[in-house]
Amino acid sequence: MKKTIYILTFFLSSLCIAQNSALFDKGNASYNEGNFQEAITLYENVLNTGMHSSELYFNLANAYYKLNRVAPSIYYYEKAQQLSPNDKDIKNNLSFANNMTIDDIESIPEIGFSKLFKSVINSFSFDMWAVLAVASVLLFVIFFLSYYFSYSTNKKRLLFLSSITSLCFMVLTLTFAFQKYAYEQKDNPAIVFAQESDIKSEPNLRSETAFELHEGTKVQIIESYKKNWTKIKLTDGKTGWIATQDIKAL
């Protein structure tokens, strides 16, 4: 059943792709003429078909930026960055968009080992780490069996060493995969869409306002309460409750 759905979606999507490319090109044309609002509708039509790409998000964000709409612009740049984390254009334009934000939140820089660790882990997606783990398992088995069946001592020694290395590599990549997966589970960024939003110390309106956030600020979702309230954390470590409709999760 599941397979048929997959196959069906595959065919449908391949059908869509041609249509979407046309929409994308049309959107680009509108953008080039300066009809940013029209370009936005065209780009969003593509999104509605369930297909996306980093370029689509990038162009959409650009169009929003041109209309001086901070929050959606940043939102789609972040989306684009999720799909292609190392794109220079996205980084560049995101910094332009971030210039428009009002809040200045300092991020606590990571140092030393944890920074190194994170940069290594973030170099691949968890799926990629999983593939690497599987590959190293295969390598290990091959090396181990050839070690087992070979007769010359030198060969045996070399093969044993390689098999152990690949086993270690497999354990490492698997850990990384799990770690990366855990990071992604924990990483629930959202963008503040409300022009101004009070961050409360408790999830109700009576409680004290801890601080204020403005449009375009990136926050981390920690938990939510009764759908109306979401607990968020800022990069500088501050936490508080925000009305759920004021933010949009990435």
Next chain:
Amino acid sequence: MILILGAINDNFKMKSIKYIIIFIIALTTSAVFAQEEVVFEAKVSKKKLGINERFRIDFIMNKDGDNFNPPSFENFTIVGGPSQAINNSWINGVKSFSKTYSYFLAPKKRGKFTITQSSIEINGETYKTLPIKIQITAAVDKPKDPNDPNYIASQNIHLIAEVSKANPYLNEAITVVYKLYISPNTGVETWRELDNPRYNDFWSQNINMKGLKLINSTYKGEDYRYVILRKTVLYPQKTGKLIIEPLTLDVKVQVPTNRRNFFGERQMSIVNRTVAAGNRTINVKPLPEQGKPIDFTGAVGDFNFKVTTNKNELKATEALQAKIQVSGKGNLKLFKLPKLTLPSSLEVYEPEHNEKVSTNLSGMQGNISDSYTIVPSFQGNYPIPSVTFSYFDLTTESYKTIVSKELIVNVTDGPMNGDSNSNKDKAKVSNEKSEVMSISHFASFKTNTNFVAVETTNFFKSKLFWSVLLFPFLAIPLAIFVRRKKDERDGDVVGNRIRKANKLARKYLSEAKKSFGDKETFYNALERALHNYLKSKLSIVTIEFSKDKIQELLNKKTVNNTTVVEFNELLESCELARYTPFSNVEMQQDYDKASRVISALDKQIR
């Protein structure tokens, strides 16, 4: 005609001549009829007096009598008296006589009292006076002495504070005007302020008066003149009942006296008089809570609000002025201007506050503004978000909110803000190093793309992942097991041979088997296979190939005779098949035979 008016109170001397003339006429007429009638009456100096005052009662008769019996004066104490006074006068030949008993009385308590009758016997007849009602009131500040210049001054000089509105809203402007009323027959030389009112709970401003102007007016129905001494604008800063403290003046007043100078003009005596305006209570209403905007900072009046910038486009590190301005009428100095919230990436300096406010009787007027100096360090578009300003409109008695337009400042030229998350210092350092990123302008749209489905399935943690990850481990024991089995079989010699022969037969006969059913090719292949087998086994060349030669060779190799015969039979049938029809069954038999022979030969040939 001379009048002796000893019995009449001296205080009345000052009353105008008119009264005296009337009095004389009255006296003369009474003198005419004096001979006939006996008059005995009681007269009091005041019928209404304060408890701390005194009064005089006179019992006057025009014929001498005996046995004067005064009333009891129950509620009064006799301060002085009785004193007798006898008046004899001859006017135009008519003799008049009067005898007076006088008492000075002080009241004991407040209330209305009656002085009972007194009696006297004149010519054998008893005469009685009428009872007199006296009202005693609360203590009077000062026993009013009508001839006292101070008293006169107090009656003729009044300081009044006029308040424009007794129940204003909080922060609504009210004015207090101090007027000094002066009656026409008195004059004021100078004054000085003894006590300036401190308007606690008010924001106040005095309006300077340019010169004093005497204006004719009325005060409590009488003709008066007044001077406006001072105007003050007040903005109540607290709700509830607030008291405006009195203004106190020390006034030098000219009071007319009874004395006249040589030329018959009245002499004026100069009196220092302290006048106070009296406390005024104002009930300040709070602003309504209903519909009060969150950003309301207390502005009350009628205002305009705008946010402006002096440039819309500039280069980085150039300065820009953004101005928040409120203009209009109201408590301009008494509320805070809304703050400008700006993108964090802009450098903003403390705003400069400007006030251009003039105060007149209707309140403050003008404008106040905050000027922000902004210096952008990086290029880009910077929004100046809209600012809201709320005030309470007194004419409609409702809150109004003005929202300014959102402005965009375009910084066209300058360095890029490198990493969005890096702090400014870091960015500045990179500026100094003039490290310009490869793209220092806003990148345009991208033209090519590959769409992928938004919904993706993860490989990690899927069933496939786990099976692919763990299956190779299972392969290790499996491989080892397979290897063991193989070794075992290698150890088994007989079995191996059989297997080997079968394998050989399969190898050589595979071609024949392929062409099974086609007689011609089958037997050709079979023959070739048998020859090939022997060639490889016995290492001979085809040319030497004959039946006899084969038999000889095989015998030499100590091959069983039956096998040799069978081999030859096979070769024969191969030759025979070229000329005779062969059935499939026979072909199968020959194939089986061939494989049997080959394996037998393989066993026997060493």
